[in-house]
Structures are given as C-alpha cells and as structure tokens.
Amino acid sequence: MRHKILGIVVLMLFVQQAKAQWTKGEGKGYYKLSFWSLVADQHYTSSGEIDPNATRGNFTTSLYAEYGVTNKIDIITYVPFVRVYQNKRVSGVTGNTLQEGEAVNALGDVDVALRYALHKSSKLALSGSLKLGFPTGKSTGGSDGSFQTGDGEFNQQLQFDLGVPFKVNKVGGYGKITTAFNNRTQGFSDEFHYGLELGIKPIQKFWAIARLYSVNSFNNGSLSAQTAQGSIFANNVEYTSVGVELAYYLTKKLGVSLNYTSAVSGKIIYAAPSYSGGLFLEL
Amino acid sequence: MQIFKILFSLLLVLSSTSCIKEDIINDAVPEEVRIITNTSTIREGDVIILKASYFNEVAQIETRTLTWETTNPAVLSVDNLTSNITGVAEGIATITVKVNGNNGELSDSRTITVLKAGEPIPEPTPSDGEKKGSLQKTSSYVSSGDFTIVETSSGIRIDVADNYRADTTLPGFAMFLTNNPNSLTNAYQVDAFDDADGAHYTGAFSFTVDGVGINDYRYLVHWCRPFTIQVGEALITDNE
Numbered sequence: 001m002r003h004k005i006l007g008i009v010v011l012m013l014f015v016q017q018a019k020a021q022w023t024k025g026e027g028k029g030y031y032k033l034s035f036w037s038l039v040a041d042q043h044y045t046s047s048g049e050i051d052p053n054a055t056r057g058n059f060t061t062s063l064y065a066e067y068g069v070t071n072k073i074d075i076i077t078y079v080p081f082v083r084v085y086q087n088k089r090v091s092g093v094t095g096n097t098l099q100e101g102e103a104v105n106a107l108g109d110v111d112v113a114l115r116y117a118l119h120k121s122s123k124l125a126l127s128g129s130l131k132l133g134f135p136t137g138k139s140t141g142g143s144d145g146s147f148q149t150g151d152g153e154f155n156q157q158l159q160f161d162l163g164v165p166f167k168v169n170k171v172g173g174y175g176k177i178t179t180a181f182n183n184r185t186q187g188f189s190d191e192f193h194y195g196l197e198l199g200i201k202p203i204q205k206f207w208a209i210a211r212l213y214s215v216n217s218f219n220n221g222s223l224s225a226q227t228a229q230g231s232i233f234a235n236n237v238e239y240t241s242v243g244v245e246l247a248y249y250l251t252k253k254l255g256v257s258l259n260y261t262s263a264v265s266g267k268i269i270y271a272a273p274s275y276s277g278g279l280f281l282e283l
Numbered sequence: 284m285q286i287f288k289i290l291f292s293l294l295l296v297l298s299s300t301s302c303i304k305e306d307i308i309n310d311a312v313p314e315e316v317r318i319i320t321n322t323s324t325i326r327e328g329d330v331i332i333l334k335a336s337y338f339n340e341v342a343q344i345e346t347r348t349l350t351w352e353t354t355n356p357a358v359l360s361v362d363n364l365t366s367n368i369t370g371v372a373e374g375i376a377t378i379t380v381k382v383n384g385n386n387g388e389l390s391d392s393r394t395i396t397v398l399k400a401g402e403p404i405p406e407p408t409p410s411d412g413e414k415k416g417s418l419q420k421t422s423s424y425v426s427s428g429d430f431t432i433v434e435t436s437s438g439i440r441i442d443v444a445d446n447y448r449a450d451t452t453l454p455g456f457a458m459f460l461t462n463n464p465n466s467l468t469n470a471y472q473v474d475a476f477d478d479a480d481g482a483h484y485t486g487a488f489s490f491t492v493d494g495v496g497i498n499d500y501r502y503l504v505h506w507c508r509p510f511t512i513q514v515g516e517a518l519i520t521d522n523e
Contacts, residue, residue, distance in 0.1 A: 041306070043426060043510075045423050045452075046450075046453075047423055049423035051424075051512060052420045052422050052512065053510040053511070054306060054510055054511040054512070055306050056510070057303070075505050085303050085367075086303070087303055087304050087305055087306045088304070088306070089307050089308050089511065090304045090306065090307055090508035091341055091466070092307045092308055092309045092311065093309075093310055093311050093340050093341050094341055098310065098466050099467075101303035101305075102303075142399055144455070144508070144509050145509075146455065146509035146510070224451065234454060274436045
C-alpha cells in the first residue's frame with residue numbers, strides 16, 4: 001500500500017532515461033517535460049498478493065534534464081511536482097458520503113545525478129552514475145499523514161549502464177543493461193535494482209522502447225509499519241515492471257513520447273498501470 | 284523553449300486539479316433491532332427501563348416505533364409506552380421487542396429472571412452477559428484470534444487470547460468496534476498504530492473501553508485505516 005506509494009519515484013525517473021548509457025557530450029543537453037499518472041484501487045501486499053484499497057491517484061508533472069559538462073560527464077536532475085489524491089467514498093445503499101476525497105499538491109523528492117562515461121565507442125557504451133535523492137517532498141501530508149509526495153530520506157544510488165548499438169535488416173537499435181545499488185537512510189532498507197532495455201528505430205524519427213525493471217529490497221532497514229508512526233512511504237518496496245515507450249521526433253531536436261508501465265509483481269506497491277507522456281528537446 | 288513554458292504551466296494546472304472521483308462502497312448489512320440494556324435479573328417490584336435500537340441497512344440507528352411483549356405478564360410486565368419492565372412475581376419470562384423494518388418485522392428477545400422482593404441479586408459471574416468472537420481475515424493480511432468482552436463498571440473490556448494476531452506490515456493498522464464491518468462510519472476505535480501507546484499486534488492483551496455498552500456493537504474489525512481496507516472481521520455473539 002504504501003505503494004504507496006510505492007517506489008513510484010524510482011519508477012517515474014526510470015522512464016525518463018532512454019539510452020542513458022551514452023553521455024551527452026560537452027555542451028549538449030536533453031530536456032524533458034512530462035506528466036505521469038497512476039490510479040489504483042488495488043495493491044501488492046507485503047506477501048505479494050493483490051488486495052483492494054481505496055482508490056488513490058498520483059499525477060506528477062516533472063522536469064528532467066541532462067547536460068554534458070564535459071565529453072565524459074553529464075549532470076542530471078529530476079524535479080517532480082506531485083498531486084496525491086484519494087477518491088471520495090460513497091455509500092452504495094444511501095448515496096451518503098462515507099469519507100470525503102482528499103488531495104495534496106507539493107514538490108516531490110528531487111534527484112540530482114552525475115554520470116561518467118567509463119567507456120564509449122561505436123560498439124559499446126558503459127557509464128557509471130551517482131544519483132542523490134533529496135527529501136524535498138512532503139513526508140507527511142493530508143489529514144492522516146498518508147498523502148505524501150516524498151519519503152523523507154536522503155538516498156544515494158550508484159548505477160552502471162551498459163549499452164550496445166545494433167542494426168538488423170536496416171533497423172537500428174540498442175540494448176541496455178542497468179544495475180544499481182541504492183543506499184537509503186532514515187531506517188529504510190537498501191535496494192538492488194536491475195533493468196533491461198531494448199530500443200529500435202524502425203523508421204526515421206520514431207523509436208520504440210521496451211523495458212523491464214526490478215527493484216529488490218535488502219530488507220536491512222529498521223523502519224517498519226509499526227515504527228513509521230504514520231509514515232506511509234513504505235519500506236521494503238519491491239517490484240518488477242514492464243513498460244513500452246514510443247518516441248517521435250517532430251523536428252531534429254524536438255520530440256514527443258508516450259509510456260505505459262505496469263508492475264507485474266511486487267510487494268507494497270500499487271497494482272495498476274501508469275501512463276506518462278512528455279515533450280523532449282535535444283540541444 | 285516557449286512551448287515548454289506553456290506546456291509546463293498547463294501540466295501544473297492539470298496536476299493540481301485532476302479530479303477526485305467517487306468509490307461506491309457496498310456497505311449494506313442486515314437491518315436489526317437489538318436490546319441494548321444488559322439486564323437479566325430483577326426483583327419483584329423493581330422497575331427498569333429497557334433500551335432497544337433499530338439499526339437500518341447501513342447499521343445507522345433510526346427512530347422507529349418499538350413494540351414490547353412478555354411471555355409471562357404474571358411474572359414480568361412491560362409498558363409499551365415507556366419501555367418499562369416491572370417484576371411482578373418470582374419466575375422467568377422472556378421479553379421481546381419488535382419493530383417494522385424496511386424488509387419485514389424484526390425482533391430481539393431477552394430472558395429475565397424475577398426474584399422475590401428483597402432477595403439480593405447475585406453478583407454477576409465473569410461469564411454473565413459475556414460476549415465472544417473470533418477474528419477471521421478478510422484480505423491477505425494477517426488477522427486472527429479469539430476474544431471475549433465483559434462489562435466493567437465504566438464500560439467494557441476486550442480480552443484477546445494468545446492466538447490474537449494483527450499484521451505488523453500493515454500501514455496504519457487500527458481495530459474498531461462497529462455495527463457495519465464494511466464502513467468505519469460510527470465505528471469506535473479501540474486500538475491503532477498512532478495511539479499514544481502504539482498498537483498491540485500479537486498475543487494476549489486486554490483493551491479497556493470506557494463509555495461503551497456491551498451490546499452497543501456487533502462486530503470487532505481490523506482495518507488499514509489510511510487506505511480504508513478492511514483486513515479482518517469478527518461477529519460478536521453471546522458467550523453461551
């Protein structure tokens with residue numbers, strides 16, 4: 001539940017980063033304005049089963065930017081503005097309101113990262129990134145504290161991306177493997193992440209990208225539902241998600257993208273698909 | 284970059300106003316009439332006002348005309364106007380209250396013993412008027428355990444047994460007394476994660492609940508309160 005809350009931030013950031021194994025190059029940038037929406041009336045429980053919950057939604061507007069400081073180093077930032085809400089609950093017998101709906105709008109947790117090109121050639125790209133997650137969101141919000149836009153902890157994620165470009169029957173593409181270790185504070189368990197990504201360019205201006213991403217908890221944190229004292233950002237969130245993104249270049253520099261991602265298994269995370277769309281600019 | 288600024292403004296407006304819709308909850312329960320007063324013994328000449336309530340299909344109390352009957356007016360009389368019962372002579376009688384519900388006539392009964400005038404009313408034993416129940420999970424979260432409920436001088440006491448379990452991974456665990464297990468409307472919170480003393484999750488424990496009568500509620504339930512998920516339910520019955 002706490003899907004809550006759910007590891008959402010990781011999932012949202014992940015969909016921003018196509019071809020992230022290649023650094024931008026000095027003076028070059030990639031900028032993306034996105035919305036991300038998830039509405040869920042069920043969740044994966046702590047035992048991995050699916051149970052219902054009051055319908056909750058998360059609508060996030062975000063700014064994502066990559067900029068090449070040198071040919072080998074990019075600086076990356078992700079700034080989300082989050083709306084968390086819960087539906088009004090109405091009696092099916094009387095039509096009376098059982099519980100009013102509620103919403104909180106606030107800045108989410110901001111990420112800042114540095115990416116370093118460890119190897120970059122026409123056949124292979126390997127990069128390492130250090131991402132810092134700042135607790136700029138609300139770790140308690142709404143009438144009961146459960147309408148949160150951040151987890152209240154500062155985390156540091158070390159990530160490696162290995163990418164390989166390819167061409168099959170004149171169709172260009174790339175494959176990517178991601179692994180990451182996320183060191184979390186404030187009693188949250190550390191996490192191991194891995195992901196697979198396959199992108200193809202069947203026609204000019206158009207990319208189709210498929211992704212699989214998995215977050216796995218080390219279960220070494222002290223924070224529990226009992227000790228969280230009302231904090232709904234869950235500890236020990238786990239999930240494996242699959243997603244598809246379509247990107248189309250309107251011009252050489254400007255493009256649009258649509259993304260569909262859904263957790264196919266998980267613990268303490270919403271069991272519902274998310275949708276996102278964005279406008280990106282490459283300069 | 285102008286298009287980014289415009290779109291960003293639009294998205295911010297969208298993100299701050301995206302609509303809150305409605306969840307329709309099936310909160311129907313069987314309607315009932317229930318004798319609330321917990322009296323089983325009186326003496327000749329004693330007059331006691333009986334209280335009964337009608338609970339509608341969502342377990343809200345509604346004012347309805349109640350009809351009282353006695354199986355033995357020579358032992359125990361009843362005044363329909365005032366809901367008074369009067370001990371007439373030594374013996375046993377059953378008092379019944381009836382009400383016209385939305386789906387037919389409803390009734391509840393109580394057997395009352397009338398003692399001779401001046402005879403001391405026996406001290407209630409621990410099992411007199413005692414209630415019991417057994418929590419069963421209604422989701423994949425843990426919720427189990429037996430309990431009894433007894434009257435105290437200030438309310439009731441809920442004694443959960445050694446086999447009591449609540450889910451420690453549940454965010455926002457809370458336990459309620461309620462007449463409608465499908466809704467927290469009018470429910471009484473007994474235990475919760477944000478209590479001053481925290482929540483009790485495992486094993487035997489006693490919850491003291493002041494200001495609540497032993498017949499006031501029909502169910503004991505476990506919920507994930509912030510996400511309004513019912514995870515366990517127990518029907519409260521007489522411990523006979």
